[in-house]
Amino acid sequence: MTDRTFPAAGRPAGDVLADLAAKQAADARWADGRTFGLVFDGGDEVRHVADEAARLYLHESALNTNAFPSLGEIQSELCGWVADLFHGPEAAGFLTxxxxxxILLAVKAARDRALAERGVTAPEIVLADTAHAAFHKGAHLFGLTVRRVPVGPDLTADVDGMAAxxxxxxxxxxxxxxxxxxxxxxxxxxxxxxAASVGANCHVDACMGGFVLPFAEMEGSEVPAWDFRTDGVSxxxxxxxxLGYAPKGVSVLLHADRDLRRHQTFAFDDWLGGLYATPNLQGTRAGLPMAAAWAVVSHLGTDGYRRLVRGTLDAADRIRADVRSTGGLTLRGDPRHQILAITAEDPELDVFAVGDVLGERGWYLDRQYPPDCLHLTVSNGNVPVVDEFLADLAGAVEAARDAHPGERGQYATID
Ligand SMILES: Cc1ncc(COP(=O)(O)O)c(C=O)c1O
Known part of the structure; x- marks a missing residue:
């Protein structure tokens, strides 16, 4: 039971830290490569660089970059580097x-642009079934209507359906x-x-792919057009x-140019506290994730990311080949990168029961539906344990045939 009594007396730092460490006992074992998602481990050196950068910036605030110009610089440099990676010479953005x-800010920017340029007062988002739930959250928060379109037979966005x-x-x-x-x-x-045909924004959600696709292309993989080289991407x-391997709390939103970026920011001075101008949903925001991201990206550089992406995609290919040849399981669609969704081919097999057995063996895989799938985001930390995982997966399929139905839950963070 959670102790709900506010601590009466302070306790020595050593005791407090020991308690905190003890709380972690049941948490997912990401440092052993046992989580396919959630935590992305770039390896010992990357972790070390991130730890040290985090120590330097633990207390700094990015609310006011006039007070902390280093954080303004870190933000500009990271946005510039990512714009370069995505072939957007005019692209400009902010860290989030x-x-x-x-995604929320991309929705807000699109809504504000549609109002400013076209007088749209009942704005709509057109998206496929596979678009991330965050777009629905954005529509809910910012008052847009979602026009949702089923994916085509290959499970990607159906262009005719979207056009309609x-x-x-x-x-x-x-x-x-x-x-x-x-x-x-x-x-x-x-x-x-x-999008361009009606003067609307087109957002590319590369939250997962942004630090994989550019390096996969450099490594000689065939990568479909997706970045600012494509006309109409806003x-x-x-x-x-x-997959950028920075610690939690950092993403980048880029706009094709500074003019489009105007619609992201919020500025207000009609209160008694002076000018409040922010590009984010937060007011005060931590400097730590920004600095740690800057350090990790600088440390890895193009050659470091190419190495990590090569290893990751090789590992994902091995898992794909194994799943396709294992009786009872199959993959959704024809994925070529780091994500794969495993579903049951055999109607007698409950894939969530397979997930439960893997869970008992210390593996953490996300679950999704419909249809029922185990979801893997393969990353560098998983590379050394692929053989062990595949052996446990085969064993779990056998064990699951006699098991109870599996647990369904995911993202259960409401309580
Ligand atoms: C494609 C895609 N977009 C957006 C998100 C949301 O990212 P976050 O969990 O950092 O808010 C995710 C998370 O997995 C994702 O995979």
């Missing part, structure tokens, strides 16, 4: 706290590169052209705290 905040949903009230057309549920790249050039979100 994560993928959801980047686009109209004069469209503020935003969404594409993913890669999408969370299945790890696929939507037909971004077609979606961007649809905004791109990319999470440095995912």
């Amino acid at each position: 706290s994560g993928g959801t905040e980047s 949903a686009v109209g004069p009230d469209t503020a935003l057309v969404v594409g993913s590169a890669v999408d969370y549920p299945n790890g696929l790249v939507d037909p971004i050039p077609d979606l961007a052209a649809l 905004t791109i979100s990319a999470d440095i705290h995912k």
Whole structure:
């Protein structure tokens, strides 16, 4: 039971820290490569650089970059580097706290642009079934209507269906590169052209793919068009705290140019506290994730990311090949990058029961539906344990055949 009594007397730091460490006992074992998602481990040196940067910036505030110009510089440099990576010479943006905040701000920017340029007062978002739930959150918070379109047979956005949903009230057309549920790249050039045809924004959600696709392309993989080289792409979100290997709390939202970026920010001075101008949903925001991200990206550089992406995609390919050859399981769609969704081919097999057995063996995999799937985001930390995982997966399939139905829950963070 949670102790709800406010601590009466302070306690020595050593005791407090020991208690905190003890609380972690049941947490997912990410440092052993046992989580496919949630925490992305770039390895010992990357962790060390992040730890030291975090120590330097633990107390700094990014609310006012006049007081902390170093954080302004860190933000400008990171945004510039990512713009360069995404081939956006004019692109400009801000750091945010994560993928959801980047997406919320992309929705707000699209809504405000549609109102300012086209007088749209009942704005709509057109998106595929696979678009991240954060777009629905954005629509809910900022008063847009979602026009949701089923994906096509290959599980990517269905361009004809999306075209039928686009109209004069469209503020935003969404594409993913890669999408969370299945790890696929939507037909971004077609979606961007649809958005442009009505003067709307096209957002590419590269929260997952932004630190994978550019390096996969450099490594010689065939990568569909998805970045600012595609006409009509207005905004791109990319999470440095995912496959960018920075600690939690940092993403980047880029706009194709500074003019589009105007619609992201909020400025207000009609109260008694002077000018309040922020590009974020938060007011006060931590300097720590920004500085740690700057340090990790600087430390890894292009060659470091290419190495990590190569290892990650090789590991994901091995898991894909194994799943396809294991009786009873199959993959959703034809993913080529770090995400894969495993579903049961055999109607007698409960894939969540497979997940439960894997859980008992110390593995943490996300769950999604419909249809029931185990969801893996493969990253560098998983590379050394792929053989062990595949052996446990085969064993779990056998064990699950006699087991009770599996648990369904995911993102259970409401309580
Ligand atoms: C494609 C995609 N977009 C957005 C998000 C949301 O990111 P966050 O959890 O950092 O808010 C995720 C998270 O997994 C994602 O995979």
